[in-house]
Amino acid sequence: AQSVTQLGSHVSVSEGALFLLRCNYSSSVPPYLFWYVQYPNQGLQLLLKYTSAATLVKGINGFEAEFKKSETSFHLTKPSAHMSDAAEYFCAVSYSGNTGKLIFGQGTTLQVKP
Amino acid sequence: GAGVSQSPRYKVAKRGQDVALRCDPISGHVSLFWYQQALGQGPEFLTYFQNEAQLDKSGLPSDRFFAERPEGSVSTLKIQRTQQEDSAVYLCASSLETSAANTGELFFGEGSRLTVL
Numbered sequence: 060a061q062s063v064t065q066l067g068s069h070v071s072v073s074e075g076a077l078f079l080l081r082c083n084y085s086s087s088v089p090p091y092l093f094w095y096v097q098y099p100n101q102g103l104q105l106l107l108k109y110t111s112a113a114t115l116v117k118g119i120n121g122f123e124a125e126f127k128k129s130e131t132s133f134h135l136t137k138p139s140a141h142m143s144d145a146a147e148y149f150c151a152v153s154y155s156g157n158t159g160k161l162i163f164g165q166g167t168t169l170q171v172k173p
Numbered sequence: 174g175a176g177v178s179q180s181p182r183y184k185v186a187k188r189g190q191d192v193a194l195r196c197d198p199i200s201g202h203v204s205l206f207w208y209q210q211a212l213g214q215g216p217e218f219l220t221y222f223q224n225e226a227q228l229d230k231s232g233l234p235s236d237r238f239f240a241e242r243p244e245g246s247v248s249t250l251k252i253q254r255t256q257q258e259d260s261a262v263y264l265c266a267s268s269l270e271t272s273a274a275n276t277g278e279l280f281f282g283e284g285s286r287l288t289v290l
Contacts, residue, residue: 063215065215068213095281100283101283102176102177102264102280102281102282102283102284103216103264103266103279103281104281105278105279108278149215149216151215159204159206159221159268159270159279160206160218160221160229161206161216161218161279162218163208163215163216163217164215165213165214165215166213166214166215
C-alpha cells in the first residue's frame with residue numbers, strides 16, 4: 060500500500076537556524092508530493108507541491124523541498140527559522156489516475172526556540 | 174466567506190447518539206473530500222465527491238458513516254450510533270480540480286472536533 064513516513068514527530072530548532080523536516084514515500088510509480096502546514100485552530104494550508112516539473116520546489120515564506128527519486132524522499136527545509144514557523148507540518152502524496160486524494164504522513168511538530 | 178466553512182466546530186455526543194457535520198466548500202469547487210484526523214495523527218481519507226457524485230467511499234470506517242452532497246455544493250457527514258473511537262477532528266477540503274494529474278491546492282476547513290463520551 061502507498062504510504063508516507065515522516066521521521067521525527069517533534070523537531071526543535073533555534074530561531075534563525077536552518078531546519079529540515081523529513082518525508083519518505085513508498086511507491087513504485089512517480090507520485091505528486093505536497094507539504095501542508097497546520098497552525099493551531101486553523102485548517103491545513105499548502106506550502107508547496109511537486110508535480111513532475113523541477114525537482115527543487117520553492118514555496119511560500121522561504122520554504123523549499125527537493126524530490127529525490129533515488130531516495131524516495133521529499134524533505135522540507137528552510138534556511139532560517141522564524142517564531143511564526145512553529146506549527147505542525149504534514150507531507151502528503153497523490154498519484155496519477157486517482158481523484159486527487161491525498162495520503163498524509165503522521166505529521167511533524169516544529170518548535171522554534173528564541 | 175471565501176474559505177471552506179465547517180459546522181459545528183465542536184460537538185460533544187454521548188455514545189450511541191447520531192451526529193451530522195456540515196461542510197460548505199468554496200463556491201464552484203467541483204471536488205470535495207472528507208478526512209478524519211485522530212489526535213496526534215495525520216488526516217486519513219474518508220470519502221470523495223465530484224459534484225454530487227460520491228466517487229470514492231473506500232475510507233469510511235464502517236456502515237455507521239454516511240456522507241452526501243445532494244446538490245453538488247454543501248456536504249454532510251453523518252455518523253450513526255457514535256462510538257468513542259469516532260472521537261476525532263473531521264476535516265473537509267475542496268478543490269477546483271478533479272484529478273491528481275491536475276492537482277492544485279486542496280483548501281481545508283478548520284474542522285469539526287467530535288468528542289464521544
